[in-house]
Each structure stands twice: as structure tokens, then as C-alpha cells.
Amino acid sequence: MRPALNDNFSRLVPSYLFSEIAARQKVFSAAHPEVKIIRMGIGDVTRPLAPAVIEAMHRAVDDCARPETFHGYGPEHGYAFLRERIAQQDYAGLGIGPDEIFISDGAKSDLGNLVDLFDDRNVIGIPTPVYPVYVDTNLMRGRTIRYIDCTEADGFTGQIPDFPVDILYLCYPNNPTGAAISREKLSAWVDYAHANGSVIIYDSAYEAFIREPSLPHSIFEIEGAKECAIEVRSYSKTAGFTGIRCGYTVIPKELGPLGAMWERRQGCKFNGASYISQRGAAAIYTPEGRRQVRADIDAYLENAALIRSGLEAIGLHATGGENAPYIWARTPEGMDSWKFFDLCLEKAGVVITPGCGFGRGGEGYFRITAFNSRDNVCEAMQRLKAL
Amino acid sequence: MRPALNDNFSRLVPSYLFSEIAARQKVFSAAHPEVKIIRMGIGDVTRPLAPAVIEAMHRAVDDCARPETFHGYGPEHGYAFLRERIAQQDYAGLGIGPDEIFISDGAKSDLGNLVDLFDDRNVIGIPTPVYPVYVDTNLMRGRTIRYIDCTEADGFTGQIPDFPVDILYLCYPNNPTGAAISREKLSAWVDYAHANGSVIIYDSAYEAFIREPSLPHSIFEIEGAKECAIEVRSYSKTAGFTGIRCGYTVIPKELGPLGAMWERRQGCKFNGASYISQRGAAAIYTPEGRRQVRADIDAYLENAALIRSGLEAIGLHATGGENAPYIWARTPEGMDSWKFFDLCLEKAGVVITPGCGFGRGGEGYFRITAFNSRDNVCEAMQRLKAL
Structure with missing residues (x-):
């Protein structure tokens, strides 16, 4: 092939974050089919449209x-x-x-x-x-x-x-x-x-x-x-x-x-x-539209508050989640992000996002999102507490 | 502003074609509100979805x-x-x-x-x-x-x-x-x-x-x-x-x-x-879907055939329109594209697309599209014939 390719693509770091999360989750599920995994790492909304x-x-x-x-x-x-x-x-x-x-x-x-x-x-x-x-x-x-x-x-x-x-x-x-x-x-x-x-x-x-x-x-x-x-x-x-x-x-x-x-x-x-x-x-x-989408966001923000206070209750240092759907927290005792990911998955069946996936400054942190049902949020917090 | 802009944009020829068509059409309509203009130049579909x-x-x-x-x-x-x-x-x-x-x-x-x-x-x-x-x-x-x-x-x-x-x-x-x-x-x-x-x-x-x-x-x-x-x-x-x-x-x-x-x-x-x-x-x-979209295309192709034969009947040299929604025809007597555009608009109330808008090799041609109602196609052909 004659056309020269855009060789800047070779400078991109392969985006392993979410595929690596999925892969680890799959291995765990295969070994422990009885555990209901709660995915607290996804950045996608879960509530139906207004x-x-x-x-x-x-x-x-x-x-x-x-x-x-x-x-x-x-x-x-x-x-x-x-x-x-x-x-x-x-x-x-x-x-x-x-x-x-x-x-x-x-x-x-x-x-x-x-x-x-x-x-x-x-x-x-x-x-x-x-x-x-x-x-x-x-x-x-x-x-x-x-x-x-x-x-x-x-x-x-x-x-x-x-x-x-x-x-x-x-x-x-x-x-x-x-x-x-x-x-x-x-x-x-x-x-x-x-x-x-x-x-x-x-x-x-x-x-x-x-x-x-x-x-x-x-x-x-x-x-x-x-x-x-x-x-x-x-x-x-x-x-x-x-x-x-x-x-x-x-x-x-x-x-x-x-x-x-x-x-x-x-x-x-x-x-x-x-x-x-x-x-x-x-x-x-429209007036109804505004009311409805605001109610959806309120529900996510209530999740976020539960997550943040849940993390704080177990002694983790957490930020965000007050004017955003994301909670950013330090891993306990400076544990590395992936190690903490594995711990949460293996001991609590909870999937988080390792902070190191967001580049420099992310290592030693993890992200939890509020895009989930209330039941899942409460159960995930219970499990992390037990852990 | 400090960022250097992408100066390749300055190499682009401003895209005047469709705005120029719209402008000339507007001037004509203002002067002749009684004429119902038929737009035979548009490249957009007109039939509702299957x-x-x-x-x-x-x-x-x-x-x-x-x-x-x-x-x-x-x-x-x-x-x-x-x-x-x-x-x-x-x-x-x-x-x-x-x-x-x-x-x-x-x-x-x-x-x-x-x-x-x-x-x-x-x-x-x-x-x-x-x-x-x-x-x-x-x-x-x-x-x-x-x-x-x-x-x-x-x-x-x-x-x-x-x-x-x-x-x-x-x-x-x-x-x-x-x-x-x-x-x-x-x-x-x-x-x-x-x-x-x-x-x-x-x-x-x-x-x-x-x-x-x-x-x-x-x-x-x-x-x-x-x-x-x-x-x-x-x-x-x-x-x-x-x-x-x-x-x-x-x-x-x-x-x-x-x-x-x-x-x-x-x-x-x-x-x-x-x-x-x-x-x-x-x-x-799906079987119904296939049948329905094929029927829509057949209808456009019937328009195309009417346009092509209509143009040929008035002595214009036309190509396309047999396996495509576009008919490409020579302007009469080598008239330039915009001059023929004006003639069609002013004398027949029909809008065509001047070929010169498609770059080198387009001057001296015009494009007509089959995306229209049957009635409009027939009337446009009648008007061009009269012209």
C-alpha cells in the first residue's frame, strides 16, 4: 500500500482501561458465578428518557x-x-x-x-x-x-x-x-x-x-x-x-x-x-421537560451523596459528587489503583474505575459514578463497608 | 489570539453554489410572486420514510x-x-x-x-x-x-x-x-x-x-x-x-x-x-422493509426516466438517470451554466443546478434530480418544453 499512514496514531497509548476492566470482571464472574456484580464504574446513564x-x-x-x-x-x-x-x-x-x-x-x-x-x-x-x-x-x-x-x-x-x-x-x-x-x-x-x-x-x-x-x-x-x-x-x-x-x-x-x-x-x-x-x-x-430531567439528575445526585458519605463512613477520603455525577476517592493506605480494583471486585463484587486510567495524577485514586439504581448503590456501599 | 489557525482553510473555494441558487430564486420570487417555482435541483429526498x-x-x-x-x-x-x-x-x-x-x-x-x-x-x-x-x-x-x-x-x-x-x-x-x-x-x-x-x-x-x-x-x-x-x-x-x-x-x-x-x-x-x-x-x-424502500426508489427512477426523456424530447443531450437519481445534461448551444439557470428560472420558473458548481468539466452542463413529486416533474418538463 502506497499511501503513507498518519503515523501520529503510533503515539497513542492503547486504551486498555475499560477493556481491562471488562476482562478482569469476566475472569472473576467465570470463577464465581454466584456473585452478583455491581458495576459502579460505568459512565453511562441508566435512567430512561423523560x-x-x-x-x-x-x-x-x-x-x-x-x-x-x-x-x-x-x-x-x-x-x-x-x-x-x-x-x-x-x-x-x-x-x-x-x-x-x-x-x-x-x-x-x-x-x-x-x-x-x-x-x-x-x-x-x-x-x-x-x-x-x-x-x-x-x-x-x-x-x-x-x-x-x-x-x-x-x-x-x-x-x-x-x-x-x-x-x-x-x-x-x-x-x-x-x-x-x-x-x-x-x-x-x-x-x-x-x-x-x-x-x-x-x-x-x-x-x-x-x-x-x-x-x-x-x-x-x-x-x-x-x-x-x-x-x-x-x-x-x-x-x-x-x-x-x-x-x-x-x-x-x-x-x-x-x-x-x-x-x-x-x-x-x-x-x-x-x-x-x-x-x-x-x-x-418545556416546563414539563425541565422538571422531568431535573428530577432524573436529582436522583443521580442523591446516589452521589450516598456514595460519598458511604465512602467517608468507611474512612476513605472522597471528593466530588456534590455538583457532579462522579466521586473521586483515595485508595486506602495508598494502595495502587488496580490492586484496589481487584480487592473490590474479588471481595465485594463491586466494580470501580482505577484512577490510573485517567493519566498522570490518577494513580492512588478511584472513580465511582452515580449512574446506577438506588438499590445497587446501597448494596455496593454495604458491601464495601463489610469489606 | 495566539493559536495559529489551520491556514489550509484559506485554500477552500467558498461554497457559493446553493446559496447563490437560493439568492437568485429569492430575487425572482420577490419580483414574480405569482409564479410557482419548481425546484428540480435539490439533492434531498422528498418521499416519507417506509x-x-x-x-x-x-x-x-x-x-x-x-x-x-x-x-x-x-x-x-x-x-x-x-x-x-x-x-x-x-x-x-x-x-x-x-x-x-x-x-x-x-x-x-x-x-x-x-x-x-x-x-x-x-x-x-x-x-x-x-x-x-x-x-x-x-x-x-x-x-x-x-x-x-x-x-x-x-x-x-x-x-x-x-x-x-x-x-x-x-x-x-x-x-x-x-x-x-x-x-x-x-x-x-x-x-x-x-x-x-x-x-x-x-x-x-x-x-x-x-x-x-x-x-x-x-x-x-x-x-x-x-x-x-x-x-x-x-x-x-x-x-x-x-x-x-x-x-x-x-x-x-x-x-x-x-x-x-x-x-x-x-x-x-x-x-x-x-x-x-x-x-x-x-x-x-426485513422483507416488508426491502419491498417498501425499493418501491420508493422505483418511484424516483420513474421520475428520472420522465426527466431524461423530457429533456431529450426538447433536443437536449442528457445522460444518467437510469441507475441513478441524477440527470446530467448539456445546456443548449453551449450556453454557460449560470445563463441557462437564469433562463430556466425566469422563463419557466424551474430551478436547476448549474454544472459549473461541480468543478472542472461541469461548465456547459446542468444537473436535475429525480427527488420530487410526479406532478412537479411532469409540470417542470411541460414548462421546459414550452420554453
Whole structure:
């Protein structure tokens, strides 16, 4: 074969984390078929979709059955019915217009595809421990990454570095640590971006889990952010859309050519999100829709509180889980992540996610997610307590 | 702003075609509100979805309403229920396995994203006139493109070039010319790829329109193609999924690392196609589904036949429309494409697509599509005849 391959792929660390978890779980299950395993490591929602969303999607399916209401290609950047609701409700009072909002099939696609807009010589700043997608999508383009350590001392919001980066990824509420960021700290990051001319890519996929009124849901609540930030959001965790696929990216006009470049990129390599998914997403902006998706998130947050207090009750140091679906905890006595994983699996039949799977700064920690039934959460906590 | 932008975007020709068409149409409508304009240029389907698809999507929506049947993140490369049907039915007897099939949200995404797998120094071969996406997605990566002229003399299937290219794009049945390719000619392209070590990216989005039994539906019907070709398909035109979003790409094992690289790319930048869309797509493989989508395509093909004979009856030289939804015709007396566009709009209230919008070799031609109601097709032909 003559075409040269993209040899940046060889720089990617194979993603063994979830396959290794599955493999160890399988071995254990085969040896102990009598143990009911509780999976507390999964990052996928478990509650069914809100009735308002279901109803809207049924109507959308019916629209496609009649010539007079059939919807073919939609606007590449999303239907106005959705963009306008996002502008009015998600960004109320923040001065973001529908033409600065670009609908897609999800945050992961947008986070991956935004790299297309920038030159590959840019230096990328990534706080760690971290959701591996920011790292991998930039390594695939051969870019240099500078890691920014996040520790308990800074509440996992990172120390402002003394070196410049061109593009900075921030994710709050954070995956995997469940940390939220204060308005002051986020302002400090925006100031850093202004001082260095950096662009911030702000992943706020978990903003719907924020319950503390003082915390910012959007980076655009911070003065000056429109001049330096792109925000990516998803309905996956907000409304359980992990299988439905819909999200959006906000590129403020203040960022100059970037909005038009994204339009061009998407117009050329994307054909819009599903009409049915967009109708479903629009339904969460109705009064019933809002109430229903909030109730689902409340239920997950109650799980999170039970997990965090359960872990604390057995003497583990836990953070997160208050404005996020993730609880991040230290392994007991500095045990290594995989060793603790094995212990939980073998002695309690509980699957956790080893922190080392999230890169530098993750070793010695583990992640538990609140995406589970109440019964499973309570039983898992009982078992860990007994252990 | 400090990050250097991807300056390859400046090499892209602004895509004025459809916006220019819309602008001219708007000016005309404002001046002549009494004329009912018939749009014969649109590349979007118009018939509603097949009842089997609608039913399957309603069931899929209901699945998402109950915890026991809820579907969150699906397998990144698609559900087995769909991959297996594709392998069994679309590739019956061709030895393509479900693990060589990767489901996505559509052919345009896959065609755009496949560029990620290759080094940017590769030379790209693109037959022209052409669907602009192959060109733009490669220009965005700064690649060198060598055009391969397709003319009436070669039935718009191109002359085998006397220079090598690393990656070759082929699309049959073709957009915009509606040309189909014979088994012999496609074999000649596969031979060219073997002789030069090229990889062919074969876009067979319109294969469902093939009615002539001797024509190949897939490049994998050609001996030796598995060693040199990737095939991209879509449900957009096969089953009217332009608003539903589902397609797939076949990367045969014989292509070595490319399948694993695509898995890695998609695992990192994509989260799977909508569960509802995949259930809808699976329904077209049932006996009723097959019958229903075939009937829809037959209706479009009857439109195509009426258009082609209508154009010929008024003395225009027309090709395509027999195994494709597109008719490609010479403008009368070598008139330039936009001039003929204006004439059709102003004197007949009919909108066509000027051939020059499809790049080199398109000037002096126009494209008409069969995606319309029978009544509109008949009236448009009457009006052009009168003109």
C-alpha cells in the first residue's frame, strides 16, 4: 500500500482501561458465578428518557411518515427551534445568539473535530487527571501537550501555569474527579488565557449537575470569556441522551474567524444531527421537560451523596459528587489503583474505575459514578463497608 | 489570539453554489410572486420514510422509555443487529464480515473523517466533475489534488491516468453526472490501484438505484478490491434517511492497520450513531422493509426516466438517470451554466443546478434530480418544453 499512514496514531497509548476492566470482571464472574456484580464504574446513564422527550420523539417519527411533514436534510448547524431555545434558556442573559450555537451529534464529536480548525504546531495545555479524549485527539495530529497537574490542594482545578499554551482544555464539573470550579478560579483561567492569547475549550457536559448557586454553569458567565473561549455541551448527561446523540458547541462572534471556519468544517464533513434527536432535545426546554430531567439528575445526585458519605463512613477520603455525577476517592493506605480494583471486585463484587486510567495524577485514586439504581448503590456501599 | 489557525482553510473555494441558487430564486420570487417555482435541483429526498422504518423507530423510542429496555451508549462501531444484516444482505457472497463494517451517522461524516488516517503528504486523485466534499476535506489538510477528467467520451467514468496517486476517490453511480460504472471499467480502476499501490475510497451512496443487473453495486464485487478499497455507504438515498442520519464504511481486513486505526479514530472522536436511527436502518432489511424502500426508489427512477426523456424530447443531450437519481445534461448551444439557470428560472420558473458548481468539466452542463413529486416533474418538463 502506497499511501503513507498518519503515523501520529503510533503515539497513542492503547486504551486498555475499560477493556481491562471488562476482562478482569469476566475472569472473576467465570470463577464465581454466584456473585452478583455491581458495576459502579460505568459512565453511562441508566435512567430512561423523560416522558416529554419520548413524546416529542414519537411525534418527530410520525412527522417523517407523512410527505407534508417529512424532514430531510436539516440545517447543518441545527434547527432554529433548538438553537433558539438554547440561546434563550441555557444562555439567558449571557448575550449568546442562536447563530453562535452549533448543534451536533454530541460533545465527543465536537471536542474531537474542533482540532481541525487549528494548526498542528500549537501547544496544547491539558489539566490532569483527565478524560482521555482531549489528549488522544491532539496526539493524532502530532501536537505537543503540556500537562497541568490538578491535585487535592487546588480542589482539582489546577494551578495556573507559569508557561504559555496556545489551546487550553478545561472541564468543569470534571470527569473524572467530580470537582466543580468556582467563579473566581474560572476567572483566573480566563485571565491566564487573555495574558497568553490562549483559546480555552470548555467542556461543560456536566453543568446540569451543578446545584450550588454560586458556581458557574457556563464559562460565558465570566467577564472576558467570549473573547477567548469555545464551550461544548451535551444532552448525554443532562437528559440521558447517550444513545440518542445530540450536543452543541458555542463559538462566540468575538472569536473572529473561528465560527465561520467551524461552519465550513461542519458543512463539509457533517450533515446535521438527527431530526428526531433534535426534537427530543427541544422537549427538555418545556416546563414539563425541565422538571422531568431535573428530577432524573436529582436522583443521580442523591446516589452521589450516598456514595460519598458511604465512602467517608468507611474512612476513605472522597471528593466530588456534590455538583457532579462522579466521586473521586483515595485508595486506602495508598494502595495502587488496580490492586484496589481487584480487592473490590474479588471481595465485594463491586466494580470501580482505577484512577490510573485517567493519566498522570490518577494513580492512588478511584472513580465511582452515580449512574446506577438506588438499590445497587446501597448494596455496593454495604458491601464495601463489610469489606 | 495566539493559536495559529489551520491556514489550509484559506485554500477552500467558498461554497457559493446553493446559496447563490437560493439568492437568485429569492430575487425572482420577490419580483414574480405569482409564479410557482419548481425546484428540480435539490439533492434531498422528498418521499416519507417506509412504514417498516417508522414502526421500528417508534419501538426504539419506546425502548428508551423503560429502564429494562433503555439503550445508552451503543457499541462505537454500531450494533451487531445492524452490522450482521449488512454483512448478510448488502454483501451476500462477498465475504465481508460484521467486524469489517463500521456504522456511523452518515457517508459525509465518514468521507470527511477517513482523511484522518493518512499522512498529509499523500497525493489525492479525484475524478471531476465532482461532489465537492472529496476536494474540500483534503484541501483542509493541505494535500495535493490531481484531477482526473471525466467526459462524455468515457461515460463520465474517467480515463485511467498515466500518473500515480496515493488515494483515489470514486463515486458510482455518480453525483453529479448520474453515470454508472461497468464491472470492466471498475476492474480497470482496481488494476490501476494495484499497479500504483493506491487506496480507493469508493462512495456507493447511490447503489440502491442500480437496476441494470450487470452493474456492480459494490467495489468488493471486483477481484482484488479488498486489498485496495474502502467502501462508504449511506441510508440517506437508499431509504430516505437524510434527516435520520445513518451510514456505514467497510474496511476489509486485507487493508491491514486501517481498520484498527479507524476504530481508534472513531472511538476517540465519535460516540456511535443514534440507537433509534440504527433500529430504523435495520428495518429496511426485513422483507416488508426491502419491498417498501425499493418501491420508493422505483418511484424516483420513474421520475428520472420522465426527466431524461423530457429533456431529450426538447433536443437536449442528457445522460444518467437510469441507475441513478441524477440527470446530467448539456445546456443548449453551449450556453454557460449560470445563463441557462437564469433562463430556466425566469422563463419557466424551474430551478436547476448549474454544472459549473461541480468543478472542472461541469461548465456547459446542468444537473436535475429525480427527488420530487410526479406532478412537479411532469409540470417542470411541460414548462421546459414550452420554453
